[in-house]
Amino acid sequence: MELSSIGLGTYLGAADAAADQGYEASARAFKAAGGNVFDTAANYRGGRSERALGRAFRDMARSSLFVSTKAGYLPMGDGATAESPRAWFQRVLAGPGVLAPEDVVDGCHAMTPRYLAHQLRVSLAALGLERVDLFHLHNPEQQRPSLGPERFRRAMRRAFGACEELVAQGLAGAYGCATWNGFRVEPGAPEHLSLEELLEDAAAAGGRDHHFRWIQLPLNLGMPEAHAAATQAWGGERLTPLAAARAAGLGVQASASLMQARILGQLGPGRFLPGCRSAAQTALQFARSCPGVTTALCGMGRPEHVAENSELLALPRADPGELAALLGGRAGS
Numbered sequence: 001m002e003l004s005s006i007g008l009g010t011y012l013g014a015a016d017a018a019a020d021q022g023y024e025a026s027a028r029a030f031k032a033a034g035g036n037v038f039d040t041a042a043n044y045r046g047g048r049s050e051r052a053l054g055r056a057f058r059d060m061a062r063s064s065l066f067v068s069t070k071a072g073y074l075p076m077g078d079g080a081t082a083e084s085p086r087a088w089f090q091r092v093l094a095g096p097g098v099l100a101p102e103d104v105v106d107g108c109h110a111m112t113p114r115y116l117a118h119q120l121r122v123s124l125a126a127l128g129l130e131r132v133d134l135f136h137l138h139n140p141e142q143q144r145p146s147l148g149p150e151r152f153r154r155a156m157r158r159a160f161g162a163c164e165e166l167v168a169q170g171l172a173g174a175y176g177c178a179t180w181n182g183f184r185v186e187p188g189a190p191e192h193l194s195l196e197e198l199l200e201d202a203a204a205a206g207g208r209d210h211h212f213r214w215i216q217l218p219l220n221l222g223m224p225e226a227h228a229a230a231t232q233a234w235g236g237e238r239l240t241p242l243a244a245a246r247a248a249g250l251g252v253q254a255s256a257s258l259m260q261a262r263i264l265g266q267l268g269p270g271r272f273l274p275g276c277r278s279a280a281q282t283a284l285q286f287a288r289s290c291p292g293v294t295t296a297l298c299g300m301g302r303p304e305h306v307a308e309n310s311e312l313l314a315l316p317r318a319d320p321g322e323l324a325a326l327l328g329g330r331a332g333s
Contacts, residue, residue: 003066005288006312007037007253009297010049012260019045020052022301027056029303031064033310037295039216039253040127041070041138041178042119046077050126057128067129068214068253070178071119072111072138074104093118109142111155113162120171134214135163135172141182145190153201160205160212167211176214178255183217183241184225187233195232195244215245219254219287219296222263224327226254227290242292254296257287273322275315284309286326289317 008030013019027038040049050069057065074093076085083091093099099115120135137159144152163175182193195215202212219226225241232244245252258264264279273289276282287296300306 001036001063001066003295004035004037004313005293005295005317006035006284006309007039007066007295007297008035008306009255009299010038010040010053010301011044012299013045013049013301015045015048019301020048022303023049023052024056025303026300026306027053028059029306030300030310031056031060033306034313035306035310036064037066037068037253037297039068039255039297040123041073041136042123043070043073043075043138046075047080047122047126050123054126054128062129066133067127068134068136068178068216069120069123069127069132070136070138071116071123072109072140072142074108074110076108105143105146109139111137111140111143111159113158113165116159116162117166120166124171131171131173133173135166135175136178136214136216137163137175138178139180139182140177141179141191141193144182144193153197156198157201157205160202160210164206164211172211174211174213176212176216176250178216178253180218183215184223184229184231186229186231192231195241195248195250196234199248212250214251214253215241216253216255216297217241218256218259219290219293220257220259220263221266221283221286221326222259223256226252227292227323228327242290246292251294252292254287254290254293257284257296257298259283260299271326273318273326276312278308280308281312282326285312285315285318286323288312289319289323291320 010023077088098118099110103112104110166172181191185192202210217226227242230238230240232239232241234244267279272282273285276285284298
């Protein structure tokens, strides 16, 4: 399947019926407009984003969809009951032995094998699918400062082993790491993730034919590091995260393409890329056009957002010179 260069994200919005209906309608509109990449997570809106997508997917051919979800952050509720987070944790995780309190890092994050398997099955039920195309560890760098580099690598190898087993069971097509700071920050930073080390860990868990195939990281005009900052050591060189991912043959989902619309004001009147008619389209065109990006994700909770953003699917990606001019000369790689 050829993946659309724009994907529908489902992070934002209240945990209420109105937002549910908005995402369900947006998913249908996005598919009708030619989009086929849908990204979500077990903790987005207490699980309601996955369930909204699941309702939309009922009318779509499974073979025409690329669906990614994530596990790592504790949802601390199911978005449907009024129980407290503590009561939810005890009923769903601690009581059945899925996750012990001591396995939770920073009070919010876990990636033990049993927890990951549990969360993926919860996500599949919500999405109404037998398998997802991509299962991400959600911001694994959250644990690195607490565990330290060596314990963190052991935890990642265990998590990757669990992901390999989920692929073997047919519950996921591939796995990856969806990050926020991990790949963007410099080596030596507490949350830094080395793509080279992660691939070594994946090979240790799954052999040469491991299924660690994707990364996700923010990329927008306010956070251009994936394209413009050489934060990754690769083969004795320093590369940008996108260049390192290309060298490794990995797919890349660029997240936060509009940075929740906070970056749009910095463009100024008429400072648009060719073919774009708005600041939002320009920001999304920048993210989808950076070399190495497979799909740029954008939260679209209303069909009118889909209508504007999906116009870009008919445009060629911007060339590197246009991207550099928009960034003030930082050409990236």
